[in-house]
Amino acid sequence: GEDVEQSLFLSVREGDSSVINCTYTDSSSTYLYWYKQEPGAGLQLLTYIFSNMDMKQDQRLTVLLNKKDKHLSLRIADTQTGDSAIYFCAETSSGTYKYIFGTGTRLKVLA
Amino acid sequence: NAGVTQTPKFQVLKTGQSMTLQCAQDMNHEYMSWYRQDPGMGLRLIHYSVGAGITDQGEVPNGYNVSRSTTEDFPLRLLSAAPSQTSVYFCASRGSTDTQYFGPGTRLTVL
Numbered sequence: 548g549e550d551v552e553q554s555l556f557l558s559v560r561e562g563d564s565s566v567i568n569c570t571y572t573d574s575s576s577t578y579l580y581w582y583k584q585e586p587g588a589g590l591q592l593l594t595y596i597f598s599n600m601d602m603k604q605d606q607r608l609t610v611l612l613n614k615k616d617k618h619l620s621l622r623i624a625d626t627q628t629g630d631s632a633i634y635f636c637a638e639t640s641s642g643t644y645k646y647i648f649g650t651g652t653r654l655k656v657l658a
Numbered sequence: 659n660a661g662v663t664q665t666p667k668f669q670v671l672k673t674g675q676s677m678t679l680q681c682a683q684d685m686n687h688e689y690m691s692w693y694r695q696d697p698g699m700g701l702r703l704i705h706y707s708v709g710a711g712i713t714d715q716g717e718v719p720n721g722y723n724v725s726r727s728t729t730e731d732f733p734l735r736l737l738s739a740a741p742s743q744t745s746v747y748f749c750a751s752r753g754s755t756d757t758q759y760f761g762p763g764t765r766l767t768v769l
Contacts, residue, residue: 646758
């Protein structure tokens with residue numbers, strides 16, 4: 548079946564850039580998402596990208612999509628302590644109701 | 659709009675007890691779903707509904723029942739709780755776009 552994989556942990560220093568990576572197996576993915584989960588909270592949608600796009604930028608966030616390699620990344624510029632959270636990658640295909648989530652990457656920002 | 663709301667926030671049950679986790683959304687979304695979140699496993703789909711009166715099983719449906727009598731509400735029932743059902747449960751809804759919005763979660767412990 549379809550799968551989404553992420554590394555479990557990432558640690559960066561405040562002010563540096565963070566890059567969180569995700570790979571997926573479903574070649575029919577239409578939308579790919581990044582969600583942020585802070586401790587004790589639900590999932591907050593950060594950004595998403597259509598599968599026909601290579602890049603999307605939204606303030607400090609840059610999403611890169613390599614469809615050939617089925618690789619998605621989220622870059623956070625000027626990472627702040629408030630960015631410490633778990634980041635989930637997810638994908639879905641248009642016309643289906645299944646979302647496939649990765650296991651989440653725990654980002655720790657060191658002051 | 660309140661978005662997606664869930665009650666209760668926390669619950670402790672004894673093995674064999676039953677309970678209902680409530681979920682409501684005020685965005686008139688047709689699609690609603692229930693996920694459970696366990697450490698190192700990301701989010702797994704339990705059940706979903708594409709509209710009032712229509713429900714279907716997700717990835718891990720055993721031990722859970724759902725119903726969808728109105729567009730707004732999508733309760734999740736545990737008929738006979740087991741320790742393996744200790745988890746954090748998230749409800750989500752989706753409208754005409756393919757973006758899901760999540761509730762704040764219910765943290766359930768089964769002793």
